[in-house]
Structure formats: structure tokens, C-alpha cells
Amino acid sequence: MTENTRIGSNDKTTSGTPPVRVRYAPSPTGMQHIGGIRTALFNYFFARSRRGTFILRVEDTDQTRFHPEALEDIYESFRWLGISADESPAAGGDYGPYVQSQRLELYREHARRLVEAGRAYWDYTSASVQRSEGEEAVPYNYSGRNLSESQIREYQEEGVTPVLRLLVPAEGEAVFEDLVLGRIKRKHKDLPPDPILMKSDGYPTYHLANVIDDHLMEISHVLRAQEWVPSTPLHLLIYGAFGWDPPQFAHLPMVMGKDGSKLSKRHGSTSLVEFRRQGYLSEAVTNYISLLGWSLDDSREFFTRDDLESLFTLERINKAPAVFDYRKLEWFNGQYLRDLPEERLTAELLPYIQEAGWAQSPASAADRDRLVALLPLIRERLKVLSDVVPLLRFVYEEVQQWPLEELIPKQADAASAAVWLDAAWQVVVQTGTDDEQTLDDALRVAAEKLDTKLGNLLMPLRVAITGSRVSPPLVGSIRELGMERAAARVAGARRVLESETN
């Protein structure tokens, strides 16, 4: 905002403001998780709100952890969220390739430039200290800094492939103005000792590749998680070594689990596909995630993707980490679920019905119609789409058992329960389920005649019909079930009560 006021316009054709170009740069090593998606979304919203360009770049420089499914998951996640990259491996663009493993020659060339400039060096002494995941790190002791020609030749004859290390100055410090956090400083001597830029397998590390690509792709703003703050000074050093101007940085607050540590698998579902499978709607997830570290004002919290594409601003990003609250997401989902158009809700629900084996796949018109008819019964009872299965089981499957203790209202006995069940069912049969109000009135009259509460009359019937004390509205349930099937269930429940009274 301040920038707009100062410049007077953010129209890139009439002002000096460089165009906004941002990127989401995931590494295809696992399924997209909430934290990554939050970063993707914020980048996307920022780009759209500033009429800029949103780029997807695949950072696959760790071939040992690469998974093809993970790559597919990135695209699938974007599709589901309804966002698309202006430039990406799939869409192409003028700054490609957008997959780092296809840019190796570029990195090598730049590596050479760094060595020639005396800002980096090939280290032959670290070849043996590779370690696997859990191992303790042994700090690098600069052993490769000043090797003699003959020493290098010796290593080369042994077949040692060197790693490229950045020559970190002993003096000085890096300072930058983070758009979210403000001024951040770090002394060069506090950086890791001469970090590796190029691995012995010929692939660049994140630090090198990210700097080269962001520069070459003319990235204007880097929006990434705060876990990157400590290595930003290192990146600045690399930009400086190349003689390049760095982009602007905006470090997003971390997303934490309930216990306050970085959100991870042990906090429950954290991957986008899992939420999707459980039946969260894309718009609910997007809305909830947008509020993780960002807010518009003191009251509004419902935002469509369109809203966010225009309302999102960096100024409203929070500094403090946010705890992921599954219950609030659930609430959001319920809200969205409740005012979904019938057609869409049906389409969203159908896969769960099919998975339960209650509908063909592809679904027939009859499958669809049946579900549509059931919608009013369950709509406001859904928190997630998968709730539909337990909610409608009594319709699609037969009731096998009528637990006696459920059948008998509190403080009553089997004999009275039987009387009430009979009376209630008789009223249903006589009145029919076509007109809910009429049936309702009739049931009330019957209860009064029997000198009991309406609930006592209905609970045995509810359990008879649905097999449970908790169910969708009774009258509608009976109607959807059909009188015949309902009658059979009443008879079944009646037998249970019978056997008890005898």
C-alpha cells in the first residue's frame, strides 16, 4: 500500500515499479502439505493482487528423495485448489526450463564463474563425509580451502569428485529488510562454515540453485516460510558473489501443530490429499489456510478465492507462528457444505456413496436421484463429506440389530416401549408421511392420549427405523425408506421388545 501511494500506481506500464514475479518452488519429495500449500496460496494471491506473474518451479535437486507421485501431487493440488501457474513445467514460459534437474548446465556454468571470481572453491577433502539422515553432523574444518596443485591432482587421480563450497568471508555481516519481519542481520562468521553449493553428484544445493533461478527468472519477491530466515544471509552472500541484486524477501510465519512445534505428520493429517479424502471442500481449505498468518481486519473471515486474489496484501501478514486448528477448519467446512448448491453437493458426496458400495460407478441417474432426495435429511449434519456414510447407512443397508436398551426410553420398561412403538407406528400408517405437519400433529395427539411425552413415543420408533437413538429426522427418514421397509423394521424391533416382556 505504501508503495502504491508513493508511486501513485502499480500499473507496470506507467510506473517504475518492476513487475511482480513470484514463485512457489516445492521439491517433489512427498505429498503437498498444509505448510507448503499455504506458501503456494500466498504467493498466488500476492501475484494476482498485484497483477503479477505466478511461477511454479520444481526443485528436484535431491535425486535420492525424488518421487514421481509427489510431482503429480503438486499439479493435482493446484487443480483442486483452482489455482494455476502462469509459468510452469506444464505451461511453459520464457524463463524455462522450470525443473531444476533440467538446468544443470546452467548451474555448472555459474559455479565456474564463482570459482573464477574467487568466491567459491572446489573442495576435495569432504568427499567421504557424506552422511545419512539421522547422523550427527561433523562441522567442516576448512580443510579444502587451500589445497596445493599436487594435492588436488592426487585427489583427482584417486577419482575423488569435489564439492563446490562458498568462500564465506570472516568479517562482515548481511543485512536485509524483510517485508514481514523488518530488518534482519547476521554476521558472516555465524554462517555455517563454507556451505556446499554443488554436491559431488553434480547437482546444486538448494542455496545455489534457488539464487541462480530466482535471478534468472527475474523473481521480484520471495515469499517463503520463516524456516528460511537463517539461510537468507547466505543467499545474499551468493547474490553478492555473482554481482546480482537480490529480490525482496517476505518470510511467512510457520504453521505449527497443537504442541507448538512445526506441523508434521505426527500432528495428524497434514497433507492436502488427506483432507480432500476426508471430505473437506477446496474452498473451505483455501479460506481456512488464508487465515493462517494473514487477516484482513477485525471481523471478516469468509473469503472466496476471488476475494483473496484482490484483497491479499503483504502488510497484513502476521509475524508470529500460527497453530493449525483442525476444529476451526471443520467448522469452516460445515459452513461451506451447508450452502453448497444441491447439484454440487450431490457430486461431492457421490464418491463416498460409491466407495461404500451403495451406488454404481459411474453413478446411474437413479443413484443420483436417490441421493438428492436424501440431502435434506443430512445436509446440516455434515461436517465433512465422509460423514455421509454413517449418516445414511440405515437407508442403504438393513438394520441388523435393535439394542434393547436403546429401544426403551429412559425410566421406562419394555412393555411400555412396545405400547408406544405400536401406537406410533399405527399413527404413521394411518396418516402417511406425505405431509409432515399432519403426521407430526397426529403423533402429538397420540402421545397425549397415552399420557406420555412425544419423545417416549418417538424414540422406540426412531431406534426401530434407524437402529440408533441418533438419526436424521424421523418422518423424512421413514418416507425415504418406504413404508414397506419401515414396517419390517418396526416388526423386527417389536420382536426384540416382545422377547423381553415374556
Place this chain on the structure above:
RNA sequence: GUCUCCUUCGUCUAGUGGUUAGGACACCGGGUUUUCAUCCCGGCAACGGGGGUUCAAUUCCCCCAGGAGAUGCCA
């Protein structure tokens, strides 16, 4: 250990040099309702601590504490 960042109800957050510190989720209570759910009403609940600066600090500064992140030939 070292470095960096962070700190308003349990959670997401708004906010200000002087406010009854606001909203939402959750929770509790009540109402509507044939159960559950929805819906409505009400309630509980926060400026981490200590120093400054100031007529006045939750707000500005410093210190402490706590939390998190980083410290990999992972990103």
C-alpha cells in the same frame, strides 16, 4: 551450545500512547427442536515478567524468561 526470529483469550486474530482490549473457533449455560445437528441468545477467557521513557503504557526502548526455527553433499 551457537545464531535468527517470535510473544494479545485454550486456538486463529483485531487494535490503540488514554478502549468496558473487539471478532471467530472451541468450551460452558439457555432457547428452538421428536434424537442428533443446524439456528438464536448469553457466559467464560488474553496484553509472559522486570526495568525504563511518559501526565499516561498492552502499545515506544532495554533486559530477562519462554517458544520456535536454523545449525546437512534435504529442501
